[in-house]
Each structure stands twice: as structure tokens, then as C-alpha cells.
Amino acid sequence: MLDNDKTQKNFLEEIIEKDLQEGKVNAIQTRFPPEPNGYLHIGHAKSICINFGLAKKYGGKTNLRFDDTNPVKEDTEYVDSIKEDIKWLGFEWAVERYASDYFEQLYQWAVELIKKGKAYVDDQTNEEIRQNRGTVTSAGTNSPYRDRSIEENLSLFEQMREGKFSDGEKTLRAKIDMAHPNMNMRDPIMYRIIHASHHRTQDKWCIYPMYDYAHGQSDSIENITHSICTLEFDIHRPLYDWFINELEIFPSHQYEFARLNITYTVMSKRKLLQLVKEGYVSGWDDPRMPTICGLRRRGYTPESIRDFCEDIGVAKRDNLIDYSRLEGSLRDDLNKKADRVMGVLHPIKLIIDNCPDDFTDELDAVNNPEDESKGMRKVTFSNTLYIEEDDFMEEAPKKYFRLTPGQEVRLRYAYIVKCTGCEKDENGRVVAVHCTYDPESRGGNATDGRKIKGTIHWVNAKDCISAEVRLFDRLFATEIPDKVEEGETFLDNLNPNSLTVLKDCKMEKALLGAKVLDKYQFERLGYFSVDYDSKEDSLVFNRTCTLKDSWAKQK
Ligand code: ATP
Ligand code: MG
Numbered sequence: 001m002l003d004n005d006k007t008q009k010n011f012l013e014e015i016i017e018k019d020l021q022e023g024k025v026n027a028i029q030t031r032f033p034p035e036p037n038g039y040l041h042i043g044h045a046k047s048i049c050i051n052f053g054l055a056k057k058y059g060g061k062t063n064l065r066f067d068d069t070n071p072v073k074e075d076t077e078y079v080d081s082i083k084e085d086i087k088w089l090g091f092e093w094a095v096e097r098y099a100s101d102y103f104e105q106l107y108q109w110a111v112e113l114i115k116k117g118k119a120y121v122d123d124q125t126n127e128e129i130r131q132n133r134g135t136v137t138s139a140g141t142n143s144p145y146r147d148r149s150i151e152e153n154l155s156l157f158e159q160m161r162e163g164k165f166s167d168g169e170k171t172l173r174a175k176i177d178m179a180h181p182n183m184n185m186r187d188p189i190m191y192r193i194i195h196a197s198h199h200r201t202q203d204k205w206c207i208y209p210m211y212d213y214a215h216g217q218s219d220s221i222e223n224i225t226h227s228i229c230t231l232e233f234d235i236h237r238p239l240y241d242w243f244i245n246e247l248e249i250f251p252s253h254q255y256e257f258a259r260l261n262i263t264y265t266v267m268s269k270r271k272l273l274q275l276v277k278e279g280y281v282s283g284w285d286d287p288r289m290p291t292i293c294g295l296r297r298r299g300y301t302p303e304s305i306r307d308f309c310e311d312i313g314v315a316k317r318d319n320l321i322d323y324s325r326l327e328g329s330l331r332d333d334l335n336k337k338a339d340r341v342m343g344v345l346h347p348i349k350l351i352i353d354n355c356p357d358d359f360t361d362e363l364d365a366v367n368n369p370e371d372e373s374k375g376m377r378k379v380t381f382s383n384t385l386y387i388e389e390d391d392f393m394e395e396a397p398k399k400y401f402r403l404t405p406g407q408e409v410r411l412r413y414a415y416i417v418k419c420t421g422c423e424k425d426e427n428g429r430v431v432a433v434h435c436t437y438d439p440e441s442r443g444g445n446a447t448d449g450r451k452i453k454g455t456i457h458w459v460n461a462k463d464c465i466s467a468e469v470r471l472f473d474r475l476f477a478t479e480i481p482d483k484v485e486e487g488e489t490f491l492d493n494l495n496p497n498s499l500t501v502l503k504d505c506k507m508e509k510a511l512l513g514a515k516v517l518d519k520y521q522f523e524r525l526g527y528f529s530v531d532y533d534s535k536e537d538s539l540v541f542n543r544t545c546t547l548k549d550s551w552a553k554q555k
Contacts, residue, residue, distance in 0.1 A: 010314035012050065012255060016058055016226060025225040028060035032086070032093070033215070033229075035067045036078035036199070038269030039284040039291045040085045042305070042326070046260040049309035051228055052091040063222050064093035068100050069214045071198035079199070081284070085292040090302045095222075099214045100200045102221055106209050107161065109217060109247050110172060110190060114153045118246055119190060120146055121156040122173050129171070132178075133186050139179035140186045146175065160193060163206045167193050172207075176242065184239050188212055216240040219252035227252050230259040231318060258315040263323045264474040265290045266481050266490055280494060281475070287531075287542050288475040288498055298472070299519055299529025299544030304333040320480070327545045334519060334527045334544070339367045339374060342412065342457045343507040343522040343541075345469055347386040349432040349461060350403075352417060355383035360462075363443070365413045377510055381414050384461040386506040391456045392433045394422060401454035403433055410455040412523060416441040457523045464506045467539035470531065471500040507539070514539060521547070 009017070019025045030051040034044060055062040064086065068074050086093065113119040122129065122145045134140030148156075160170055172191040180186050190213040195206045216239075219227045227240075234256045244251055261267065266275075267290055275281050275289070284291050287298035295305065308329035312321055342365075361381040367374035387403070396404035403409050403419040410416050417435040425431050440447045444455070477495040484490060511520070518530045526546040534540040 011316060012054060012226070012228065012257065012314055013057070015255060016054060019225070020058065028055060028058050028225045029063070029223055030055045030060065030226055030228060031063040031065045031219065031222060031224050033065045033067045033218075034082050035070070035073075035269075036075060036082060037070070037073040038078060038273055039081050039293055041267050041269070041272065041290045041292065042262060042295065043260045043267045043290075044085075045089060045292060045305050046309050046312075047228070047230070048086060048089060048091060049306055050257065050314060052093075053310075054226070054228070060225075061094035062091070063095050063097055063224070065097045065099065065218060065222070067211065067215065067218075068098050068198070068200060069208050069211060071194060071196040071208065074199050076199050081293065085296075088296060088302055089292065089305060097218070097222060098200060099209070099218050100198060102214070102218050103201060103205055103209070105221065106214060106217055107207075109249075110157065110209075110213075111154065113174065113190075113246060114157060114172075115150060116246065117150060118175050119172055120148050120153050120175050121160065122146070122171050122187075123169070124171075126168055126171075129173075129189070133183060134178070136183065142178050143173070143187070146187070157191075160191065160207050161205070163195070165193055167195055169193060174213075174239075174242070182235060182238055184212070184236055185242070188239060212236055212239050213243065216243050216252060216254070217247070217249070219254075220244055220247075220250040223250050224252045227254045229254060229256055231256045231316075232259070258318045260309075260312070261318065261320045262290065262326065263320060263479045264476050264481070265323065266476070271490060274491075278491075280491070285532075287470070288472050296517070297529075297532060298542055299334075299517070299527060300330055301333050301337070301519075304330040307333065323474070324549045327549065330545055331527070331547070334521065336370050337368075338519045338521040338527055340365075340369070340521045340523055341508055341510055342379065342459055343467070343469075343505060343511070343525065343528075344386045344388055344457070344459055345471075345502055345505050345522075345525060346389040347459075347504070347506045348389045348392065348430060350385045350387045350392075350417070350458065351432055351434050352383045352385070352437045353420065353434055354436040357383055359383055361414070361442070363413045379413055379508055379510070380460045380463055381411075382460050382462045385411070385458045386461050386464065387433065387456055387458045389430075392419070392422065392430065394430070402456055403435070403454075407454075408438075408450075408452050410441075410444045410452045412455055412457050413444065414442070414458070415439070416444065416446055416452055457525075459506045459508045461506070463509050465509055465512055465539065467505050467507050467511070467541060469502045469505045469528070469541045469543065471502065471543045473498045473500075505541075511539065519544070 032051045052062045122143045132141040171189045173187045176185045178186050191207045194208050237254050240254050285293035285297045308326050362378040364376050365379045392403040405419050408418045415437045417437045420434045422430045423432040475498050476493045478493045481490045481493040514530050516530050527544040528541040529544050531540040531542050
């Protein structure tokens with residue numbers, strides 16, 4: 001169920017309002033807790049919008065906390081990209097923290113739990129621990145080391161910290177109940193030994209807290225009132241509460257919402273990393289990626305992503321959102337913001353035979369019909385233009401209102417032309433289309449009032465600029481790429497035709513000087529954004545999206 005009605009509060013808003021009303025909390029404090037092991041994706045954007053959005057709405061604050069408890073996978077490259085992406089999305093965190101800031105405190109609390117008889121050092125291997133955990137229907141088996149004395153546990157735990165043991169030789173476990181119906185409560189591991197350099201604490205530690213032990217306590221240290229995470233953590237909540245109760249520290253509470261899933265893409269950092277590492281995409285910011293940096297490079301605006309997150313609402317049950325809804329939010333935003341220009345992706349010459357070779361004209365064109373303040377520009381006209389290859393057909397069906405011998409068409413902003421024929425090369429390929437123009441039709445209307453059905457875009461071949469254009473299709477060919485046949489992986493569902501590069505497109509000269517990430521609507525073709533590879537004298541555009549949802553039709 002989606003809470004789509006914006007006047008209706010979502011369940012998190014209801015909880016918060018109640019907590020504030022009842023005086024359970026004075027001010028709300030949330031956090032966004034990414035693990036710096038990859039770049040953020042659109043699912044994270046959802047979490048960011050919720051965490052920052054709720055705090056903003058209720059006058060509270062949001063911390064950015066890096067959940068850096070696994071040194072093997074984490075890196076400062078990821079830390080930097082995460083910060084950049086959150087800022088770009090338009091949010092500001094109150095303070096920047098790291099779970100690793102709390103390693104000493106977490107260690108001291110672990111000692112406290114040992115002293116209370118609530119934690120013990122286990123010598124079982126990971127494999128043994130897994131085997132002895134039991135199943136959902138049968139109880140687990142107590143570790144033979146479970147009843148070690150407090151003194152022995154304290155001494156062993158200290159030696160773990162001092163590096164006396166190798167990876168996997170020992171763990172620290174909470175002493176709860178090996179028959180607990182919730183598997184997470186069956187003496188969960190609190191610390192493991194990893195002799196690896198951490199991107200912040202370097203070699204200071206060789207024991208690292210598990211997510212479940214670090215997360216709630218970090219929340220508590222920061223006085224997080226509402227710790228919002230995704231649904232899969234609901235079975236971790238009893239453990240979250242258990243640690244906080246046993247330690248008698250600030251009572252943070254965890255609330256879960258459904259993670260965002262979108263069709264035709266994958267959203268696990270592990271899989272996105274695989275796409276990058278194995279070269280299926282050009283990088284984390286490949287415009288086909290669902291990462292924030294990929295969407296940015298593709299031409300998405302922060303507003304469109306925020307609107308999308310707002311629009312889909314906060315769900316309590318897992319659901320799958322159609323990719324077209326993300327594009328819908330984007331179109332709404334770009335329609336207001338993007339200047340219109342003319343560009344030809346598959347150029348073919350249009351020669352106007354009754355127009356003198358030295359004839360030039362400058363016509364008024366509207367920059368953005370949605371925004372008068374954007375004003376007008378001039379587009380130049382001559383006897384040689386470029387038009388789109390498929391705007392001409394030698395033998396056209398009845399309802400074809402573009403160029404075909406004998407038929408009239410309006411050139412956007414300019415004149416009415418009448419097709420007279422075409423030139424072909426030795427292979428029969430059309431190389432130029434010929435026409436005559438009606439000099440009386442300047443601006444696009446016939447003086448005798450005759451109706452012209454088709455309007456096409458064009459550029460002046462005599463002063464246009466050339467550019468590269470990259471067109472994208474879905475990265476995956478199936479709605480749920482993770483759904484695979486036996487023996488296949490999500491990679492088997494990649495769409496082999498997700499990228500088309502057009503090297504010699506023609507654009508009106510108004511685009512000279514376009515800067516990276518500038519956005520335009522190319523009339524009839526879609527929204528385009530200037531790519532990072534673009535240079536002043538060799539522009540490169542990404543098609544952000546088409547003007548209408550072309551995927552819906554294909555279904
Ligand atoms: P992934 O599975 O992609 O690696 P993760 O959950 O391991 O994601 P974290 O860095 O731990 O990634 O996520 C930070 C926060 O973002 C967490 O609170 C997590 O619940 C949330 N989050 C991650 N993916 C989604 C998603 N698809 N929808 C909503 N929230 C998400
Ligand atoms: Mg995670």
C-alpha cells in the first residue's frame with residue numbers, strides 16, 4: 001500500500017507527531033547511515049529524503065553517519081562521493097559522524113556486558129556457530145564456551161583487541177537465548193577479528209563490531225530519536241532494543257519502511273560494483289546506472305528525484321515502482337526548466353531549390369513556452385538545411401504528414417516547404433531531399449490560410465555545429481533483473497543495446513558554449529544534458545529521456 005494522498009500523513013509522520021504530542025521526545029533527531037562501500041543509488045535517495053525530510057518538517061536535525069564497521073570493503077572514495085551526492089540532492093546534515101568514532105565506547109560497553117554476564121568469548125569457528133544456531137523450527141545448541149567465567153571472558157576479549165588471535169579464531173557473542181524464536185537473538189556475534197587496515201582508524205583495531213552491535217549504540221550516542229531503516233531490519237529490532245536496555249543508555253527506537261525497488265534495474269551495491277568492475281558500464285556514474293551520480297550525469301535534477309521520492313510515498317510493504325514514474329517526475333521538472341533548441345540526430349540535407357544561395361533569414365524562436373522570462377532567440381535560415389532522415393519518405397503511407405514528394409510541411413519557426421524529390425547515391429540511399437519554399441509563409445503560416453499538418457525541426461547547414469549524442473535504453477531487458485532462470489545471473493538480463501552513440505549530429509549554433517550538465521529540450525526528440533566528456537569545440541550530449549513515455553507503448 002502506498003500512502004499516495006499527500007494531504008494524508010504517512011505512518012512515520014504519524015508516529016513522530018504522536019511522540020511529540022505525548023512529550024516522548026522534545027525534538028526529533030534522525031540519521032542517514034550509509035556504509036561507505038559503494039556509491040549511493042536511487043534507493044538511498046529515498047532513505048535520504050525520508051530522514052532529512054522528516055527532520056526538516058518537524059524542526060529536527062539529521063546526522064550523516066558512516067557505518068564503517070567492515071574495513072575490508074570500505075574506502076574514502078565512497079565517503080567523498082556519498083557526501084557530494086547528499087549535498088547535490090539538496091540536504092544538509094547537522095554533524096558528520098562515523099561508527100568508527102565510537103569504537104572505544106563500543107568496546108567499553110562490550111566489557112560492561114561481559115561483566116554483567118551478558119556476553120562471552122566463543123572459540124567456535126564461524127561454520128560451527130552457523131551449524132549450532134538451529135533452524136526456525138528447532139532450537140540452537142549452546143556453545144561449549146558459553147559458560148566461561150567473567151574473568152576469563154574479560155581477559156580473552158582484551159587479548160582479542162591486542163591482536164593475540166588470528167581472523168576467525170574467536171568472536172564475542174551476546175549471551176541471550178539459543179532457543180529464541182527470533183534467530184537474531186540466538187547469541188548474536190558482537191565482535192569479529194579482522195586484521196585489516198581501516199580507512200580511518202588504520203591499524204588501531206583488529207576487532208570490529210557487527211552492524212547489530214554498532215548501529216543501535218551509535219544511534220544512542222547521537223540521541224537519535226527515530227532510527228529509520230528498511231523493512232529487512234525489522235527482525236533485528238528486538239536485538240537493537242536488547243543492547244540498549246542492557247546498557248541502560250539513551251533509548252533510540254527503530255522504525256522500518258519498505259525499501260524502494262524499481263523496474264529494469266538492480267539496486268544492490270554489490271551488483272552495481274560488479275557492473276563497474278567487470279566493465280558492463282563505464283563507471284559508477286555511467287548514465288544508465290541507478291546511482292545518484294549516474295542520474296546526475298544523465299541529466300536528472302535534484303528536484304526531480306526529490307519529487308519522485310515524495311510522489312511514491314512511504315510504504316510499509318515491499319513494492320516495485322515502475323521506472324517510468326521516475327522519468328515522469330523528471331519530465332515535469334525539465335519541462336519548466338529546459339530551454340528548447342533544435343538539433344538533428346540523423347541528419348540528411350534539405351535543399352530549397354527556389355531559395356537563392358546567398359539568402360539568409362533570422363527567425364524568432366521561443367526559448368521556453370513554459371517560462372516567458374526565458375525570452376526569445378534567433379534561428380538562422382538558408383537554402384541548405386539539415387533535417388531528420390526519417391522526416392522524409394519517398395513513398396509514404398497516407399497518414400504520413402512529413403516530407404514526401406508533392407507534400408507540404410512546416411519548418412518549425414520558419415517557412416512552409418513543398419517536397420519535390422530526392423537525390424540518391426549509387427546504393428539507392430537518399431543523400432539529399434529537395435523542395436521549394438513559400439516565401440510568403442515566414443513564421444510558418446500560409447497567407448491563404450491553407451492547412452499544413454506536419455511540422456518538423458531542422459538546422460541551418462551553413463552555420464550549425466556538430467556534436468556527439470548518446471542515446472540510452474534500459475540497462476536491463478527484464479522488469480526484475482534479479483529474477484533469473486537456474487544457472488543464470490542478473491548479468492544475463494543485461495540489455496545488449498542499452499547504449500547508442502551518434503557521432504555527427506547537427507545542432508543549432510545557440511548551443512555553442514553549452515556547459516557540462518546544461519539541459520535542453522531538443523524539439524520533438526527529448527531532453528538532453530551536456531556530458532562530462534564534452535569540450536567547447538566538441539560537444540557531447542546525453543539523452544536524459546524522451547518527451548513521452550516510449551516504454552509504456554512497448555509493453
Ligand atoms: P545495498 O543493499 O544497496 O548495498 P545497503 O542497505 O547495504 O544497500 P547502506 O549503505 O547500508 O546500504 O544504506 C544506507 C541506508 O539506506 C540504510 O538505512 C538503508 O536501509 C537505506 N537504503 C538502502 N537501499 C535502499 C532502498 N532501496 N530503498 C530505501 N532505502 C534504502
Ligand atoms: Mg547496509
